[in-house]
Amino acid sequence: MEADAARLATSPAALALLASMPPYDPAHALTLASQLRSGGADPAVVAAAMTQARLRAAAASKFGPFADGMLFTQDGLEQATRLAVAAHHAKRYLDAGFGSVADLTCGLGADSMAFASLGLSVLAFERDEATALLADHNLRHWDDARVVHADAMATLASGHIDAEALFVDPARRDGRGRRHDPRDYSPPLDDILDLRSTWPDMGIKLSPALPHSAVPPDTEAQWVSMDGDVVEMGLWTGRLARTRGHSALVLRGGSSHLFEGEPLPGEVGPLGAYVYEPDGAVIRSGLVGPMAATVGATLIDPHIAYLTCDAPLSTPFATGFRVVETLPYSEKRLASALAARGIGTLEIKKRGMDIDPAALRPRLKLKGDTSATVILIRVDGARLAIIAERVESPNA
Incomplete structure (x- = not known):
């Protein structure tokens, strides 16, 4: 978005029109835009308001009702921190005793909003003028939050800034896509x-996806998942590091669960009555082995992140499955076993096997009224198919 477009989006006319519009419905968007223009609204203002209505609807999954008061760009929304995750960021600063923070790359201001909502004084830098204008709008409710259109790294190089601690979310995308090398981040x-x-x-x-080798040893590296999706890795230094090593933060259903440890290999054991799939944050952090030892499970294979045990577990860090049948994998044998059980709805998971579940499913010719999960896994080099049923695991 160009700066002029951001100024238009933040103009009183666009904000008033946006506030008067019904909830965004893509099926009726063109009709609504035509009606607004026919009613005398400036076409440019209508376009700006319609764009923000669409982005607000898309932002609801990240920001909940807060999205209705925010302004966005498409790229900024895709890269913005989820509000629930930003709240955990902010709490670290509060718990560590800080009263102010400089957000060096604030983007649309999601993390700065969380900082400010907990009473922290916020100095938010954004070097893109259009994004800075939108961030300023999003932070308008907090008197002690200020957005500066400047390059924070250049500002730091030339002098001091008035804050006790820093937060940085470097850009990991450019016009060609994601930047995978940390040296290509900006900054x-x-x-x-x-x-x-x-x-x-x-x-x-x-x-x-940051490799463990890139993590400084005197920091805390925390992988975060939300409702099953691994959304970030946070690197915490100084007094903001609650531990030295790795941790996994699992956010699910409004609850949060933390596991800390050192990435160590786990004990391997025979396939039992239950199989557990660790949460992605646990896998990414390298804490599968320590977590398995904590809950009394073993790994099925030293190179595969699946656990097994003979009794159901109560853990928020893994999803459980009761083993119904195990067979050496072949497509024909699996199809026959599923047909014999009347399985018409099938969830397919795989680890260590080069199989496309979307391509496999129609070839299985599923028929029946029951559902199941099949786990395709390689154990000691042998390919297995585990037919299983999901089990409930309380978020204890």
């Missing part, structure tokens, strides 16, 4: 880490 990860000589207390939001 680069090494440049951010160099700030610790002056600013030892820092939070850095990173890709969950």
Whole structure:
């Protein structure tokens, strides 16, 4: 979005029109836009308001009702921190005793909103003018939150900023897609880490795919999942690090669960009556082995992130399945076993096998009224199909 478009989106005319519009419905969007123009509204204002209505509807999954008061760009929305995750970021600063934070790459201001809502003084930097204008609108409710249109790294290089701790969410995308090398982030990860000589207390939001080798040993690396999706890895330094090592934060159904440890291999055991799939945050953090030991399970295979045990577990860190039948994998044998059980609805999971579930499903010719999960897995080099049923695991 260009700065002029952002100024139009934040204009009183566009905001008033946006406030008067019904909830966004893509099936009626063109009709509504035509009606608004026919009613005398400026076509440019109508276009700006319709764009924001569409983006607000898309933002509801990340921001809930807060989305109805925010302004967005498409790219900014895709990269913005989910509000529930941002709240956990902010609580770290509050728990560590900080009263102010500089958000060096605020984007649309999601994390800055969370900081401000907990009473922290916020200095939010954004070098893109259009995004800074929208962030300023999104932070308008908090008197102690200020948006600065500037390059924060250049500002830090030339002088001091008035904040006790830093938060950084470097850009990991460009016009060609995702940047996988931390040296290609904007700003680069090494440049951010160099700030610790002056600013030892820092939070850095990173890709969950960041290799463990890139994690400094004196920090906390926390992988975060929300409702089953791994959404980020947070790197925490100084007093913001609650531990030194790895942790997994699992957010599910409004509850939060934390597992901390060092990435160590787990004990391997024979397939039991139950199979458990660890949460993605646990897998990414390398804590499958320590988590398995904590709950009394073993790994099915040393290279596969599936656990097994003979009794159901009560854990928020893994999803459970009761083993119904295990057979050496072949497509024909699996189809026959599913047909014999009348399974017409099938969830397909796979680990360590080069199989496309979407392509496999129609070839199985499923018929019947029952449902099941099949786990396709390689154990000691052998390919297995585990037919199973999901089990409820309380978020204890």
